[in-house]
């Protein structure tokens with residue numbers, strides 16, 4: 001049996017496990033299994049590998065996308081550059097880290113992107129924000145992070161800094177915080193929504209519910225919106241491609 005798995009904490013209801021289990025069933029892939037391995041601490045990772053020599057591929061989620069990097073034998077340029085890894089291929093040569101969120105976000109963002117979207121705000125500074133920032137750099141879109149606790153001496157903004165000048169020049173807004181995820185669907189990043197216009201493009205990495213409060217507020221003001229559903233599917237398929245690459 002070829003084993004694949006997700007590590008993180010907590011794992012609860014995992015999209016990845018549901019997705020791959022359904023994929024194996026519908027595509028008649030009978031020699032693969034996708035497990036969930038919640039790890040209390042990333043230091044448990046080597047013993048997990050020892051216990052499961054048949055583990056060929058892993059997805060990595062909160063809170064280990066950055067913490068898993070020291071355990072890798074090698075990594076893609078993307079992981080090296082953005083400092084986050086959400087996909088690992090295990091071969092006899094060792095563990096090779098990838099970042100499939102980057103591919104997922106890049107392809108998915110394209111749906112509503114216009115030449116006018118030259119400056120972006122990334123809401124949140126966690127693991128997923130690193131993949132987003134990497135894609136924006138690649139596309140030549142300038143960006144600033146918005147954080148509850150900006151790093152000292154950085155160009156990060158606080159939510160209180162967001163005013164008419166910033167919102168009128170930064171027309172691409174990407175939510176990489178978990179705010180608005182079911183069941184807390186009334187939550188949304190604390191930005192001045194009244195300053196949004198039809199020129200804005202709001203991208204939410206959250207996918208459940210499909211229309212978060214963040215996106216609803218944008219839709220009310222004529223903004224273009226996109227949720228994280230297709231990004232999720234694209235990153236999963238990219239993981240599968242990596243695990244099966246010759």
Ligand SMILES: NC(=O)c1ccc[n+]([C@@H]2O[C@H](COP(=O)([O-])OP(=O)(O)OC[C@H]3O[C@@H](n4cnc5c(N)ncnc54)[C@H](OP(=O)(O)O)[C@@H]3O)[C@@H](O)[C@H]2O)c1
Pocket residue numbers: 061062065101104123124125126127128129146147148149176177178179181205206207228229231232233235
């Ligand atoms: N659609 C997809 O394919 C996809 C892929 C990856 C992730 N995601 C989703 O993206 C979200 C973030 O993932 P992640 O791995 O980056 O998580 P994370 O590492 O926990 O980071 C989330 C960031 O959001 C900010 N934040 C957290 N709680 C907040 C709160 N109560 N109020 C305001 N800001 C808050 C924090 O930044 P500050 O402390 O700087 O404010 C934090 O670093 C999750 O909901 C995840 O499910 C979706």
